[in-house]
Amino acid sequence: MLKAGFSLNKSTFELSLTEGKISEARIQGDWVMGNVVPVFAEVKQQLQQQQCTQLHLKGEHLGDWDSRFVLFLFELEVYCKVQNIVLDMTGLPDAAQGLLKQASAFPVRESGQKENLQKSFIAQLGQQAQALYKQTLIMLTFVGEVYFSSLRLLRGKACFRLQDLWLIMQECGPKALPIVTLISLLVGLILAFVGAMQLKLFGAQIYVANLVGLGMAREMGAMMTAIIMAGRTGAAFASQLGSMQVNEEIDALETLGISPIDFLVLPRMLALIVMLPLLCLYADLMGIFGGLLVGMTLLDISVVEYLVQTRSALDLNDFLTGLIKSSVFGVLVALAGCLNGMQCGRSSSSVGDAATAAVVAGIVSIVVADATLTVVYQIIGF
Amino acid sequence: MTQVHIEVRDLTMAYDDFIIQQQLNFSIHKGDIFIVMGGNGCGKSTLLRHLLGLKKPAAGEIFYQNANLWEISDAQRKKIMRSNGVMYQSGALWSSLTLAENIELPLKEYTNLAADEIKGLAYLKLALVGLVGFEEYYPAEISGGMKKRAGLARALALDPDILFFDEPSAGLDPVSAKLLDDLILSIQDSLGTTIVVVTHDLPSLFAIGTDAIFLDSISKTVIAQGAPKKLLQECPNPTVQSFLSRGIK
Numbered sequence: 001m002l003k004a005g006f007s008l009n010k011s012t013f014e015l016s017l018t019e020g021k022i023s024e025a026r027i028q029g030d031w032v033m034g035n036v037v038p039v040f041a042e043v044k045q046q047l048q049q050q051q052c053t054q055l056h057l058k059g060e061h062l063g064d065w066d067s068r069f070v071l072f073l074f075e076l077e078v079y080c081k082v083q084n085i086v087l088d089m090t091g092l093p094d095a096a097q098g099l100l101k102q103a104s105a106f107p108v109r110e111s112g113q114k115e116n117l118q119k120s121f122i123a124q125l126g127q128q129a130q131a132l133y134k135q136t137l138i139m140l141t142f143v144g145e146v147y148f149s150s151l152r153l154l155r156g157k158a159c160f161r162l163q164d165l166w167l168i169m170q171e172c173g174p175k176a177l178p179i180v181t182l183i184s185l186l187v188g189l190i191l192a193f194v195g196a197m198q199l200k201l202f203g204a205q206i207y208v209a210n211l212v213g214l215g216m217a218r219e220m221g222a223m224m225t226a227i228i229m230a231g232r233t234g235a236a237f238a239s240q241l242g243s244m245q246v247n248e249e250i251d252a253l254e255t256l257g258i259s260p261i262d263f264l265v266l267p268r269m270l271a272l273i274v275m276l277p278l279l280c281l282y283a284d285l286m287g288i289f290g291g292l293l294v295g296m297t298l299l300d301i302s303v304v305e306y307l308v309q310t311r312s313a314l315d316l317n318d319f320l321t322g323l324i325k326s327s328v329f330g331v332l333v334a335l336a337g338c339l340n341g342m343q344c345g346r347s348s349s350s351v352g353d354a355a356t357a358a359v360v361a362g363i364v365s366i367v368v369a370d371a372t373l374t375v376v377y378q379i380i381g382f
Numbered sequence: 383m384t385q386v387h388i389e390v391r392d393l394t395m396a397y398d399d400f401i402i403q404q405q406l407n408f409s410i411h412k413g414d415i416f417i418v419m420g421g422n423g424c425g426k427s428t429l430l431r432h433l434l435g436l437k438k439p440a441a442g443e444i445f446y447q448n449a450n451l452w453e454i455s456d457a458q459r460k461k462i463m464r465s466n467g468v469m470y471q472s473g474a475l476w477s478s479l480t481l482a483e484n485i486e487l488p489l490k491e492y493t494n495l496a497a498d499e500i501k502g503l504a505y506l507k508l509a510l511v512g513l514v515g516f517e518e519y520y521p522a523e524i525s526g527g528m529k530k531r532a533g534l535a536r537a538l539a540l541d542p543d544i545l546f547f548d549e550p551s552a553g554l555d556p557v558s559a560k561l562l563d564d565l566i567l568s569i570q571d572s573l574g575t576t577i578v579v580v581t582h583d584l585p586s587l588f589a590i591g592t593d594a595i596f597l598d599s600i601s602k603t604v605i606a607q608g609a610p611k612k613l614l615q616e617c618p619n620p621t622v623q624s625f626l627s628r629g630i631k
Contacts, residue, residue, distance in 0.1 A: 033493045033541070066541040071499070071506045098572030099510065102565075106512030347477040347522035 009063050013038040013072075015046050023052035027092070028061040031069035040075045047079070055085050059092040070099050077104070142339045146269070149261040153270075158262045165267040172233040173275035177282070179232070180225055184216070184283035187224055188290025191215050196299055205299040209309035212291030217318040221284040223370055226329035229276060230362030234337035237268050238358035241341025242351040250342065260342065269334035276330035277323040284322060321382055325373050329366050336361040385412045386447070387544065387576045388433060393442035395428050402428055405603050406442070408595050415570055415577045417587045417610060420597035421625065426580045427471075429597065430548055433578065435463050464492065467542030471549045473529035475521040481508060481532050482517035488539045507535040511565060527558035534565065544576045545569070551583040563589050584628060588614075596622050 011029030018024050031037050047055070062069075073089070073096060080087040089097055119127070152158040195211040241264060244250050253260045288310060295301040301309075340358040344350050376382075386409045393406040402425040410416045418426050431437040432444065435451050444451040446462050454462075475484050485504040489495065495503070508514055511531040521529055530550065537545055550566070551559035563586050570577050570590075581587050587594065587610050594613065596606040598621060606613050606622045614626045 033495060067503055067506060067538075068495075068499070071502045074506055074509070075502070095572040095574065098568065102568050102572065103506055103509040106509070106514065345522065347520070349478045350522070 008032065008035045011035055011037045011063075013043055015043070015050065017050050017052065021051065021053040022056065023047070023050050023054065024056045024058060026061065027057060027059045028063075030063040031065040031072065033066060033068050037068055037072065040072055040079075043076070044079060047083075047085075053085060054088065055080060056088045057091050059096075062093065065093070065096065070096055070103070073100055074103055138343065139339060142342070143335065145259075145261045146265060146335065149259060149266055152262065153266055158266055159258055160263045160267050165271060168267055168271040169275055171236070172229065172271055173278065176229065176232060176275075176279060179228055180279050180283050181286055183224055183228055184221065184286040185290040187220050188212055188216055188287030189294055190290075191220065191287070192291035192294035193298070196294060200299070205295075206301060206305065206309050208291060208295055208299060209301070209306050210313035213288055213310040213314045214318060216284045216287035216291075217314055217322050219322070219370070219374075221287055222280045222322045222326040222329060223366065225276060225279045225283045226326060226333060226366045227363055229272065229279070229330075230333045230336070230366060231359055233272065234333045234358045234362040235355040237334065237337030238341040238344070238354040239351050241338055242344030242354040245342065245344040246346055246348065246351060265334070265338040265342075268338055269331060272330035272334045273327050274330075276326045276333075280322055280326035281319070284319065317382065321373075321377055325370060328369055328373065332365045332369055333362045336365060384414075386410070387412045387414075388447075388578075389445040390433075391443045391445070393432065393444065394440045395425055395432055395437075396440035401440070401602060403597055403602050404441075406595075406597075408604060408607060410576060410578060411593070412576055413570070413574050415566065415579065415590050415592045417591040417594035418578065418580045418597065419582055419587060419594055419610075419625070421582070421599055424597045424599035426582075426597060427548060430546060430578070430580050434466060434468060434546060435459055464540065465543045466546060467537035467540065467544070468546045469530065469533045469537045469548065469550060471552060472526075473521065473533035475529060475532055475536065477521050480518050480520055481513065481524075481535075484521070484532065485536050485539045488536070492540060503539070507538050508532070510538065510569070511535045512561075527554050527562075530554065530558075530562060531565070534562070538569070541573075542575065544578065547577070547579040547581070549581055549583075550579060551581060551586045556585075559583065559586060560589075562586075566590055582625075584626065596625070 009029040011031045012027070014026045014028070016024050016026075029035070073092070077087060077100065079085075089100070149158060192208050192212045195208045196205060199205050199207050199211075241250070244264070250260045250264075253263055292303065292306050295306045296303065337358040340354040340361065344354040389409040390406055394404040395402045395406075406429070418429055420426050428437070432439055435444075438452060449458065449462065451459060451462065475481070476487070479487065482501070482504045485507050486500050489500045489503055493500070505514065505517065508517060511534050513528060513531055513535065516524060516528065516532075521532065524532065547566070550562050554562065566577060566579070567590055569575060579587070579590070591610040594608065594610045595604045596613070597603075598605040605619050606617045608617070610626065613622060617623065617626075
């Protein structure tokens with residue numbers, strides 16, 4: 001029924017007062033979306049001036065019409081009802097009358113509009129605090145459930161499929177190698193580059209090897225892989241579990257008496273606990289290799305010299321500190337991803353929200369945990 | 383005989399080499415409520431996608447009032463597609479928009495009406511399907527039956543020439559399904575819209591159907607054609623009979 005702008009007749013609504021307080025309106029022209037039609041507000045003014053008690057609509061010269069016409073009639077009908085004007089529409093096409101009847105056939109829901117009241121600052125603050133409290137409770141409950149589920153795993157009673165674990169391990173391990181390679185190589189390169197500039201001033205270029213080795217092994221290797229995994233795997237976990245929530249798959253597991261924590265969260269957490277340290281070790285080596293590249297090209301240090309210096313600077317404990325960190329990060333990334341996925345709402349847009357929240361929570365918790373662990377290591381002299 | 387709205391000639395539908403239906407010949411007349419029926423997996427929804435112009439036929443032609451859907455220009459085909467309203471099986475409402483916004487989107491896109499008027503039209507469409515008062519709700523906040531009705535309101539947004547329904551009564555309780563049937567009938571009655579319904583819901587197809595085809599998944603073609611009630615009485619084909627007479631014989 002959409003028509004192009006040309007070949008349309010001007011639409012008009014002509015009001016005329018006949019005998020007594022009876023008005024007549026002649027409706028003419030094409031009342032379609034592509035045409036200019038009378039505005040109801042103007043018609044309303046005319047009606048107010050005439051103060052009629054009855055209104056007869058005549059539509060003999062009505063051309064094409066669509067919803068726009070019905071909308072006009074709809075508004076007119078509502079107005080007439082409020083003003084106690086008897087509206088006679090028998091002169092209009094049956095179809096238009098039918099549609100109007102249909103539109104007013106259903107009872108209007110009184111309390112329909114959603115409450116959209118502006119709340120005071122104090123009320124907002126209170127709501128936010130309550131929401132935070134609830135969120136914390138949910139998080140703690142989740143951590144507790146995961147803890148019990150891990151205990152079940154240790155007793156060999158957790159129920160999940162080894163096949164799933166294997167697939168997830170592949171997904172978050174080997175498939176992440178290319179991006180981990182690129183990022184950690186570049187991080188090593190950057191560390192070496194920044195260090196070289198300063199150390200050159202003292203003629204101590206060779207200590208670039210110490211800087212890069214220690215930096216990668218103790219901090220950057222674990223941190224960078226964890227952040228990559230938070231963005232890559234954490235988001236994937238959240239959207240997988242989120243869409244399972246949307247499809248009611250998680251409910252289905254629960255009704256069967258299978259704990260979704262055991263079945264879905266445990267394998268994901270295990271996979272990350274195992275794979276993240278491996279990736280971290282790989283990232284350490286890649287970072288050292290990046291430093292080596294800078295040392296060779298920019299500082300004229302030979303390969304052997306650089307490697308010997310690196311070995312003398314590092315002992316096994318340094319790697320161990322990084323690996324322990326990355327295991328912790330693995331747990332955090334998995335928890336952030338799974339928690340947000342399980343909490344996902346029932347619509348497709350909430351899956352996106354869950355993924356976003358998972359990445360944000362993952363990265364924040366990684367950085368906080370890293371700072372805490374570094375301080376703890378310092379205190380116990382690890 | 384009323385005017386032919388859509389004509390299908392020798393249509394073959396296939397995914398790669400796998401033929402779903404072949405040699406389909408039928409026409410849908412203006413103002414008909416045309417039912418596409420058949421068992422699960424016989425290609426009903428695929429046929430709908432073909433009729434909508436979303437999928438190109440493997441062979442054969444589809445005519446919209448003498449315009450061959452795949453021989454006209456892309457712009458013309460888009461114009462035809464725009465004059466179709468579709469109600470998808472689960473509503474397919476955009477979940478990030480409120481019900482009113484869902485209906486306003488096509489209006490904003492394809493008309494140059496003022497914002498007030500678009501709002502008014504959205505209100506009118508929601509009133510037509512009995513959802514006044516839910517303008518500001520998001521699809522996730524309403525029930526399945528309401529989602530379907532909201533989907534119908536959106537399908538009506540641009541005053542379509544043809545309305546397509548994919549399994550309108552699937553997942554609805556009998557009362558809601560009846561309500562939707564009545565809605566379809568009253569819209570057809572007042573607007574004279576051609577309506578194509580893909581369904582295997584017996585009460586619904588007997589209640590509203592004026593013409594129908596029956597797709598068979600074994601012979602891969604149309605095995606019966608005519609008004610559903612007439613098919614029940616007269617069609618000798620045992621497949622059609624057992625399909626239509628569930629709960630009767």
